[in-house]
Amino acid sequence: MSSISVKNIAIKGMAGCVPERVQENKDYPGMTPEEIQKYINATGVVRRHCAIHDGSICTSDLCQKAAEKLLADLGWDKSEIDLLVFVSHTTDYKLPATGIVLQDKMGIPTSCLAFDITLGCSGFLVGLGVMGNLMSSGSFRKGLLMVGNTQSEYASPEDRSMTLLLGDAGTVTAIEYDPNSKDEINITYMSDGSGREFVILPDGGSRNPVNEKSFIMEDCGNGIRRTRLHEKMIGDEVFSYGTHFIPKVYEEMRAKFNIEPDEVDYLLLHQANKFLCEKLRKKLKFPPEKVPYNIQEFGNTSGATIPLLMVTELQHELYDRPLNLLAATIGVGFSLGVAQIKTHGKILIPDLMTL
Amino acid sequence: MTLDEFVKAFAAEFDDTPAEQFTPATKYRELDEWGSLVALSIISMVDDEMDKRVTGADLRNCTTIEDLYHLVESK
Numbered sequence: 354m355s356s357i358s359v360k361n362i363a364i365k366g367m368a369g370c371v372p373e374r375v376q377e378n379k380d381y382p383g384m385t386p387e388e389i390q391k392y393i394n395a396t397g398v399v400r401r402h403c404a405i406h407d408g409s410i411c412t413s414d415l416c417q418k419a420a421e422k423l424l425a426d427l428g429w430d431k432s433e434i435d436l437l438v439f440v441s442h443t444t445d446y447k448l449p450a451t452g453i454v455l456q457d458k459m460g461i462p463t464s465c466l467a468f469d470i471t472l473g474c475s476g477f478l479v480g481l482g483v484m485g486n487l488m489s490s491g492s493f494r495k496g497l498l499m500v501g502n503t504q505s506e507y508a509s510p511e512d513r514s515m516t517l518l519l520g521d522a523g524t525v526t527a528i529e530y531d532p533n534s535k536d537e538i539n540i541t542y543m544s545d546g547s548g549r550e551f552v553i554l555p556d557g558g559s560r561n562p563v564n565e566k567s568f569i570m571e572d573c574g575n576g577i578r579r580t581r582l583h584e585k586m587i588g589d590e591v592f593s594y595g596t597h598f599i600p601k602v603y604e605e606m607r608a609k610f611n612i613e614p615d616e617v618d619y620l621l622l623h624q625a626n627k628f629l630c631e632k633l634r635k636k637l638k639f640p641p642e643k644v645p646y647n648i649q650e651f652g653n654t655s656g657a658t659i660p661l662l663m664v665t666e667l668q669h670e671l672y673d674r675p676l677n678l679l680a681a682t683i684g685v686g687f688s689l690g691v692a693q694i695k696t697h698g699k700i701l702i703p704d705l706m707t708l
Numbered sequence: 709m710t711l712d713e714f715v716k717a718f719a720a721e722f723d724d725t726p727a728e729q730f731t732p733a734t735k736y737r738e739l740d741e742w743g744s745l746v747a748l749s750i751i752s753m754v755d756d757e758m759d760k761r762v763t764g765a766d767l768r769n770c771t772t773i774e775d776l777y778h779l780v781e782s783k
Contacts, residue, residue, distance in 0.1 A: 395745055589764030593751045597761040632752050
């Protein structure tokens, strides 16, 4: 496993934005009320904020709204921003990169470096590591890390394993170069592409170009139907991989960076589904009061879940006091990360926004 | 873990099916209570007790509890 340690940067603010439109899982027509309740009990997902996917709200729009408000609250001048990283699987276009589109739409100077990272659930921790390393030498002074997904778009309405799980969200984290910063970020990563068949949108890329068969609704068993342009997830394989390897990445990170679990304020688990999260919480031996959830309101928002937890559950604490946080995620790829994020208060977080 | 212990641990993941119904020859996927959540619980139990990883495909490919036990032991 690979590890990085990032110093000389400070997280100055965070913000999140979700679509105003809410989908209640209890209203799903494809299951009986008893079946739906059982599903909600297992996954923890009561409702989700989902855009209508007609191009009117993209991930970049959610991130942009969050970023505009955060910049105003921080008093940052856009002319100072020299790095913009957009992490998502739901980009505006296949090309150009959405980060560069955002540079223009937000009026950030053309002198900045802007690019995309295509990742799902592990996106925040990978983005933080990449951006932290770019900034820690002082080459970049002020950066925006935008992480989000609107992948409810990819769920087949006849696939309850996806359509009742996925929500949309965009987040932004404002990071500043500061050689006096006491913030510490330590991350351990693992990547295993042999898991690619278990979470995949098969057609539409260069490997399997869209063809007439891409649009056929196929019967996938258990009452699930989807096309090859919908996201497929084999839930038990993700669960098997996550419950086995997250604890191993965690142990390696813990040993490498001498982390004392008793000194950790909160463990932020990627909000995949509550059943997996609770198994992980118990395996990592954290008490319930140290592991916040917001999956009931937002579902699985992919890479946005960890920053969204910080926005909705730790909004005031991140401003009021130093926090020693752990974050753990497994996502499409598979791509895994476990991080320690030690903050030192005064992180400005406006109330969650809607669009 | 012995086969007997494995069968007991397997049975403990079921809420409604009586423990005495479980033997090494039990065809677990034919049990009324078998479903996705029980399957995840079995994956988790094996990981906790034996530090071995059972995949979803393993559970679909094995027929009896004994089949699964031998598969896990061989990992």
